[in-house]
Amino acid sequence: MLLTFDVGNSNIVMGVFKDDQLITNWRMATDYSKSADEIGIFIHQLFTHEKLDVNEVQDIIISSVVPHVMYSLQHMTQKYFNREAIIIGPGIKTGMNIKYDNPRQVGADRIVNAVAGFKKYGGPLIIVDFGTATTFCAISEKCEYLGGAILPGIKISADALYERAAKLTRVELVKPEHIICKNTSQSIQAGIVYGYVGSVDYIVKKMVEELGGGDVKVVATGGLSTLIATESEEIEFVDKYLTLDGLNIIYQMNRPKKTNGNLISPA
Known part of the structure; x- marks a missing residue:
């Protein structure tokens, strides 16, 4: 195992x-x-x-x-x-050509996602990972990691609103039925959830334009991916375990091999 x-x-x-x-x-x-x-x-x-x-x-x-x-x-x-x-770090084989100005600055999770995304969906591809921060990663059809964007996570955004506005309460991150709401809690929920959907869709649209348009697949992963994807017009696939799959794929490239019962480093 x-x-x-x-x-x-x-x-x-x-x-x-x-x-x-x-x-x-x-x-x-x-x-x-x-x-x-x-x-x-x-x-x-x-x-x-x-x-x-x-x-x-x-x-x-x-x-x-x-x-x-x-x-x-x-x-x-x-x-x-x-x-x-x-x-995961320098020296680990990924099969991904990193086009970042400084490849060492790319988060390990973003590379792992990119490897899994390209393996499972092909390219060109955009991966949106809803974590503490929401990251947007673009991968070319040639398996090149091109870069992306980073947005404050939805929970960070909600916490900032609660902490900086004295009369606003902390709310559960769920999607209300309407965007014109009749109480403060649902109004906050509507603003956070639908506002975040709008941000995600706009960033994805601009990234698709920079990729040259056409058939660009858009995959969401991370804890709150389903919440946003249900309203998003741009997200096509939700893959909750994309990062774990990427770790398994990278492991297969780097696992020690056995020769005559002895372990040797991967070539």
Whole structure:
């Protein structure tokens, strides 16, 4: 089995692959204060709950945009799984040509998404990832990562409104039935959700224009992708586990190979 970690600013999403199939996944809050032991014991409990054997984990791969948690996470994989995790970063084969001014500035999750998106949907392609920040990534038909845009996440936008406007209350992020609302809570919901849909669609339209138009596929992923995609005119596909699939794909490119029973590094 392969254990994958997608470490984001708000959540760590874990997935277990067996024979190239995602068999289960979990989500935990990203907590800088968690020790390797706390993380390891918690994951062992998750495996037990799903009736999975931790001893069947052959390899681990991690994508992270949060450097502060990496020491504990890597120490955990060594202590509780006896494995050195593969970390997405410089030197890892992805098959993706990065056209960014400085490729090292591209978030690991954006590259992983791009690899999975191109593999599953082909190009040209736009991937919208609804995380703590909402990222827009453009991939060419030649498997080139062209760049994109970054928008404050929908939860960040909602929290900013609540924190800066004294008389406005925090609301659940759900789509109201109408945009002309008759109470403050629904008015906030309408403004946040429909306003965000408008922002997403406009950015996607401009990106499609810059890609030359035509058949550009648009894929959404991330926790709130479904909420926005149901109203969006531009999003074609919702793929909740795109990042986990990308980690599995990149692992297949980089996993150690065996020769005469001995492990060797990938060519």
